[in-house]
Amino acid sequence: MPAPFEAYLFDAGGVLVLPDPTVLGPLLSPYGGSVDAEHHRRAHYAGMAAKAAVEADERTWHHYDGAYVHHLGVDESDHGEAAMLLGRTRSPHLWRYPIHESVSALSAFEAAGIPIGVVSNASGQIEATLTRARICQVGPGPGAEVLCIVDSEVVGVAKPDPLIFEFALRHLGSIPRHRIAYIGDSMTMDVAGSRAAGLTPILIDPFDDHAAADVQRIASLHDLLI
Ligand SMILES: [Mg+2]
Structure with a gap:
């Protein structure tokens, strides 16, 4: 822990x-893919593990797409076309489906008075997306109050460049980075x-896809609140 x-x-x-599985479900169901949101959640993390296995950069998604359709139960013969379609329809604006246990955890952090913020490789949309979904916002509102929502497109630097974290750290005063x-x-x-920025990384790995990884892992943000 x-x-x-x-x-x-x-x-x-x-x-x-x-x-958003309510969009990707119907997109991929003609190929045999599940429309169950839980299956899509599993497929996402499988896709991230596939990216990690080849150290794919932010712009390289075909390993993710292949793992995603595989874990969704897409027919073997349709993997190629389904993965292509998943890739061709990727939009940052569709990364909008709330992870409900994370939303409740954010509220618990806020209630405990623990400083929290967001740092995202995004396309200029993520603050509006998080606010619209009532997940969090900067300042008071219907979601959890966060100190900052840093969007790589807005600040002009993206992870893994450690400089992106400086835009959040300026909100955290003198707290030691580690x-x-x-x-x-x-x-x-x-x-x-x-x-690289001197922070302590924690990997969210709900399906234990990264058992051998050299990093602390959690299954849920609630694991941080115990
Ligand atoms: Mg991510």
């Missing part, structure tokens, strides 16, 4: 939101980037 930290920063994709945890679902973007 990770030691308690003085502040927590979160990735958005795969930590707070997932690619006492700040960064929780993400990508070994290459999140773990490597936050470690």
Whole structure:
């Protein structure tokens, strides 16, 4: 179990939101893919593990797409076309489906008075997405109150470049960096980037896909609150 930290920063994709299964389900069901949101959740993390296995960069998604359709139960003969379609329809605006246990955990962090924020490789949309979904916002509102929502497109630097974290750290005063945890679902973007910034990386790995990884792992953000 990770030691308690003085502040927590979160990735958005795969930590707070997932690619919307209410869109991807019908997209892939003609190929035999499941429309069950839980199967899509599993497929997302399998896709991230496939990316990690080849150390794919942020722009390389075909390993993810192949693992995703496989775990969704797409017919073997249709893997290629289904994965192609998943790739061709990828939009950052569809990464909007709330991970409900993460949303409740954010509220618990806020209630405990623990500083929290978001650092995301995104396309200029993530603050509006998180606010619209009532997950979190900067300042008071219907979701959890966070100190910052850093969007790589807005600040002009993206993970794994450790500089992106400076835009969040300026909100965290004098807290020592190693006492700040960064929780993400990508070994290459999140773990490597936050470690390079001097933060303590934690990988969210709900299906135990990264048992051999050299990093602290949690199954849920609630694991940080115990
Ligand atoms: Mg992510």
